[in-house]
Amino acid sequence: MNEERRVVITGMGTVNASSTGGTDAVLSSLALRRPTIRTVRTFAIDGCPSCLGAEVEESVLTTRLHPDVARRLSRVCQLTVVACRLAVEDSRIEGGPQLGVVVGTEYGDIRSTVDFVEGFIRYRHSGLSPMTFPNVLMSSMAGAAAIAIGAKAPSVTVNQATVAGDLAVARAAALVAGGRAAAVVAGGVDELCEALYRRLAQMGALSPMRGMGVEGCHPFAPDHNGPVLGEGATFLVLEDLAYARARGATIRAEVLGAAWGNIPTAPHTARPSQADAHSPVLRLLDHSGIAPSALARCYGSGNGDPEVDDWERALLARDLPDHSCRPGLSPPVSLAPLFGQHAGLGALRVAAGALDVSQGTGPVLVHGIARGGCRTAILVGSPV
Template identity: 40%
Template sequence: MTTGVVITGVGAVTARFTGGAAAVSAFLAEPSPVHGAIADAQLTSLLGDGDARRLSRVCQFAVAAGRLALDDARFSADDEVGLVLGTEFGDLRSTVEFADGYLTSGPSGLSALIFPNTVMNTMAAATTIATGARALSLTLNAPTVAGELAIARGAAAIASGRARAVLAGGVDQIDPFLGSMLTDLGAGEERRGEGAVVLVLERASSARERGACVLGEILGAASGALAVRPHGVGRSTRSSVVAGALAAARVETGDLGAVYTSTNGDRHRDEWERRLLDAALGAGHHPRSALRELLGAHAGAGALGVVAAASAARASGRPSLVHGVGRGGSQVALIIGR
């Protein structure tokens, strides 16, 4: 049974491009690597001086992307609109700053202003307040797949009747401390990026009633946890996640068009994902693309992959697969239609 959930808007904040569906389409038409950090002036122009001063940097990403998505969908959030936001590391910069205050000056160095940003759901809280999405609010914290997983959970919330619409996507920022931490965990080859991408998901019937432009449909989704040590890479390719997403969408493997993976430069993880997909789809059977190779690894790139998959489905007339697997075993698959 398909979800009956469609994509009607997108907001993207990256170092290379910022905007709604038109900006994303322009990037996908002529993709090029996006290196470096998002400029502070770019954020100020999106948010205004007040929000730019008040919000932490990664919260600025999320709030700007959420507002852009609503504008793109020509949609207003209310008590029936929820938020599901994925992040790999949250506001790590504020957490380090808060801890450094204590380590440097003791209790007197602890900042009451910084403390709220040390919790993992600070970006979701700021975005909920800024956009008026006052139904469920959920933060998903997972390596690599947080953005894709947020889209899957958002679609499930709508399909189950918990929300009329959901803002769903991912956000992360570059932090100097992060590189050394990932090296210690064995993932030092992963090239990090930063940004936020948020989608507006809503019931297909609601979108039709208001005459919304539909960018794509979430035909089916599945997720699971594979057996592997914490932040480790598995050896087994036994998994029912891709098959579960295909079954939910009532799509056969041979009917698939494009496949978007979570390849991110982490060799061991990338090879594991390749073997998982070969086992699920057949070796080399479907062309595979990976936006993280252009954008760097961050949760927003996963959400952008869903938009790219919808664009590919519209162009080919065949449903696309979005797949991700993270160190530690979190796996997600979504089937995206036009």
């Protein structure tokens, strides 16, 4: 980030299985570590190989959205709008041409897509719902959020397994650093829906993968046997430091750098293990001049998928060879057991890093790796 466009975090908003609100809600959900993973209740799971999930209470949405607004938004759009509004309120930033939106999502609005297609299958063209159609587009959440918060700068949607939220924050940091927007509301969102849950479980993509062991979320542990899905939305307000100072914003932390890349690998290969010739972690540390020994902590995307957990650990060990056994750094800290795997988790990792540094720790690395090879790194520090 150049001197003129330093990027800071000035607000956060979250709707997750543990809590809903701004910075205080994120802080409390991280501190209380309230267990949220339990048997899924919003749909029947009879005959399903998995039964656990981290669900958001419906009342959270109904109490925060006017019925006239809610009826036109799909549930995943409602999650997005509520979290973005909370982030904007937390930051006390106004909408306008200076404010952008970046939404990361792993699956988008699967529920609406299923409804739309089923309408056609059952009733042909008369079953195609004009109200549902906009929701089948991946950009529907970003559009709904942009309208809700009055964001008129770039509106971007990114899709990526496991690291969609991280990638959204990284892209937002680049937009602000590059002068494309003075501030960007960025984060991730996903929802639990029956069609998706059942299919992933049947594919063996959820704990207990391949039927091994007891179902649960245990990243980096010897008994890790797959991720547990969660749902929710978490968004951060990333802002040009000068802009934030000019309007008197509360600065929580600085994004010292953000980088991403892809490790060439066969998609969804059974056991990814390739080295990263262009590590975003090394690029960031080199660019920022921060030594690995200065890192206070690393939040990782490990979610209990054994092969990807191991891969993440190996990648970090290669990048930080002298710190491969340092608690909190390797293995990295995973938040998946607190919230379940969903795109909001990436933004929660960055939020956790920001809260760490605001409480006086050294720089925090937020790392992500997806099975397909997408890798992200975000370095969060205290603003000087």
